[in-house]
Amino acid sequence: MKVISVLSRKGGVGKTLVSVGVAQVLGAAGHRVALLDRDPEGSAMGWQHGAQKGEVPLPYQVIGPIEATSMVGLDFLVVDTPPNDIRILQDTARQSHVLLVPLLPGAGEMDRLQETVQALSEVELQQGVQLGFVLNRMEHDNVSAAMGPTLEQLGYPVVAQIRKAVDYQRAFGNMIPAHLTPPFKEALTNLGVHL
Ligand SMILES: Nc1ncnc2c1ncn2[C@@H]1O[C@H](COP(=O)(O)OP(=O)(O)OP(=O)(O)O)[C@@H](O)[C@H]1O
Numbered sequence: 433m434k435v436i437s438v439l440s441r442k443g444g445v446g447k448t449l450v451s452v453g454v455a456q457v458l459g460a461a462g463h464r465v466a467l468l469d470r471d472p473e474g475s476a477m478g479w480q481h482g483a484q485k486g487e488v489p490l491p492y493q494v495i496g497p498i499e500a501t502s503m504v505g506l507d508f509l510v511v512d513t514p515p516n517d518i519r520i521l522q523d524t525a526r527q528s529h530v531l532l533v534p535l536l537p538g539a540g541e542m543d544r545l546q547e548t549v550q551a552l553s554e555v556e557l558q559q560g561v562q563l564g565f566v567l568n569r570m571e572h573d574n575v576s577a578a579m580g581p582t583l584e585q586l587g588y589p590v591v592a593q594i595r596k597a598v599d600y601q602r603a604f605g606n607m608i609p610a611h612l613t614p615p616f617k618e619a620l621t622n623l624g625v626h627l
């Protein structure tokens with residue numbers, strides 16, 4: 433089982449969106465996938481709750497840590513994490529094979545990113561772990577355009593860019609529309625995960 437976790441010390445950057453998107457594209461490709469919600473506020477759980485009311489069944493389950501221990505035969509476990517709990521962040525990172533760090537465009541966002549990088553640097557990560565940064569809520573402006581080069585200069589690999597689109601918000605608790613899933617596939621492909 434490959435563990436893919438989505439982490440950031442900052443709130444509201446798109447951890448839950450990226451977790452759900454990655455789980456969806458893996459599940460839709462036929463892999464056995466679970467999405468583990470390590471957020472005590474349960475944002476990924478809320479997604480599942482919404483889905484039960486929707487028409488299209490999700491190609492993955494959302495589970496809590498307890499169910500997780502009893503799950504066997506998974507190909508992928510995608511882990512959504514809370515922003516303000518360094519213990520959960522580091523514990524999750526330690527057990528992960530792929531780490532995805534979403535961030536938003538903006539100068540101040542870089543400082544917050546360092547907190548996440550610092551937290552990860554304190555952990556003994558799995559051998560061969562893959563780390564990728566996902567730029568989220570990208571717009572057609574100079575601030576967004578500057579983000580990619582800035583990250584690359586720091587040696588932080590950008591594996592996908594997600595544009596700002598109200599359709600992501602509207603998808604809450606349901607399938608993300610197909611035309612909005614390419615960034616999740618791209619992130620996985622860039623990190624060597626085959627769909
Ligand atoms: N690319 C996007 N375009 C438009 N809205 C977005 C986008 N990404 C995220 N959002 C919206 O921004 C909000 C925060 O996203 P999300 O819940 O995924 O972040 P998070 O990092 O999981 O937050 P938290 O730290 O609170 O768990 C949500 O309302 C979500 O719908």
Ligand SMILES: [Mg+2]
Nearest residue numbers: 447448471475
């Ligand atoms: Mg969340």
